[in-house]
Amino acid sequence: MRDNHANRWLILAIISSALFLIVMDMTILYTALPTLTHDLRASASEKLWIVNAYGLVVAGLLLGTGTLGDRLGHKRLFVAGLVVFGLASLSAAFSVTPALLIASRALLAVGAAMMMPATLSILRLVFIDDSERAMAIGLWAAVASGGAAFGPVLGGVLLEHFWWGSVFLINVPIVLVALALAVWLIPAQAGNPDRKWDMTGSLLVMAGLIGLAYAIKELGKPVPSFQDMLIAAVIGSVFMTLFVRRQRRSTEPMLDFAIFRHPGFGVAVLSALVASIALMGMELVYMQRLQLVLDMSPLEAGIFILPLPLASFISGPLAGRWLPRIGSRKMLTGSLFVSGLGMAGCMLFYDAPMLPQLVILFVLGLGLGAAMTAASSTIMDKAPPDRAGMAASIEEVSYELGGAIGVTLMGSILSAVYDAVLELPADLPAGHLVRDSLDEALRTAETMSPEAAGNLLNLARGAFDQGYAAVMGSCAALLLLVAVTVWRRYGRGAGQ
Secondary structure, eight states, X not given: OOOTTTTHHHHHHHHHHHHHHHHHTTTTHHHHHHHHHHHHTOOHHHHHHHXXXXXXXXXXXXXXXXXXXHHHOHHHHHHHHHHHHHHHHHHHHTOOSHHHHHHHHHHHHHHHHHHHHHHHHHHHHHOOSHHHHHHHHHHHHHHHHHHHHHHHHHHHHHHHHSOTTHHHHTHXXXXXXXXXXXXXXXXXXXXXXXSOOOHHHHXXXXXXXXXXXXXXXXXXXXXXXXXXXXXXXXXXXXXXXXXXXHHHHOSSOSSOGGGGXXXXXXXXXHHHHHHHHHHHHHHHHHHHIIXXXXXXXXXXXXXXXXXXXXXXXXXXXXXXXXXXXXXXXXXXXXXXXXXXXXXXXXXXXXTSOHHHHHHHHHHHHHHHHHHHHHHHHHHHHHSOGGGHHHHHHHHHHHHHHHHHHHHHHHHHHHHHHHHHHOOOOTTOOTTOOGGGOHHHHHHHHTTSOHHHHHHHHHHHHHHHHHHHHHHHHHHHHHHHHHHHHHHHHSOOSTTO
């Protein structure tokens, strides 16, 4: 029998590579978004669904797939998830319409949801030494936070040499290598066929999230349909209510709400959620501004934002090491506060010289990396031992749901402010969709005379900058508000 514990660090590398793909696919698309929006002629609403289909489906399925892993065995589900993820990556890379790309992103999410809960479960199985397991979880958390921040950088490098589909195609060789090594090295663990899998509950929460997201997106349109928004909000609320009622009545719930009563657990989940909202929402808008307003190439934009993921990779492991000495309360509050200051800097100094902007991005990365690592460790530490698997699923859902909320909310704020402040010249061609997005303004300008196009783009880019400032200000306010909330609500006992 192969000594699986002797291969534990290689197994960590395998599951970390899969985790890196999962979290990176939340953000790698940000760099490619202007290009694929142009090539596929996607509307502003379709553009947000292309990004958000992934996060919403992952968040809806994670709790259920965690239980399914207990039932079938985590290795089996992890390997199957790799296969689904690889096939979906191929489909996304060669999509020819926005609808096909949205569907491919949803399938990518299914594969990600199958793999993600298994990563922590496998890690806990192969690392039997407590100190080594703590280090492994710290590295896992660093990959989770740094991978999301690194996505736009890799996207920029790929788009410098290849078409936008390469941001998906890059997944395939990594999946093939990870698949071969996973089948060979990861120990098989028998599942528990008596463990119930609540597929209905998974579908309820996913439908609820999609309905609420649709309502928010509708509100951010240039000409929103308040009837459609209300219908979507009601449908989403009904499905979420049914999900909560089902969980409260279940003898083996996917989500036991009593776990949030444990001191420190709830505020750690809130910290993870808000850190992810801020990171994903900020990167979505920031990368578009670099390319659409400042006219950077995808590679230039990726290099420009590089201080953010670098700082996140540095601060994640350091936060994990210092957490036992400093305590969760101080670490969470301090890192959220630093993140809020960094986000405020992005709002106030977006026209500053390059060096101050790079310093601000580095500070923001330090704060967000530390916050996400501290939140992950606290969630796992504060959960009761018999709820460790559920805590891991909640931790992962908080990041994926936060990303989906960040894209939905901040994308809608950007669209709403852009439309509200944009002043259009009188000589626009008939049938234009300039108010829909800056992408549409750029497409419309291609059909106009140089002088008229220049006037239109100055107005559209100015309106986008005001929307950008509104997004950064919203993220900063949210981070600082939660920092205060964590400080006031967290228990003050020993080791807190």
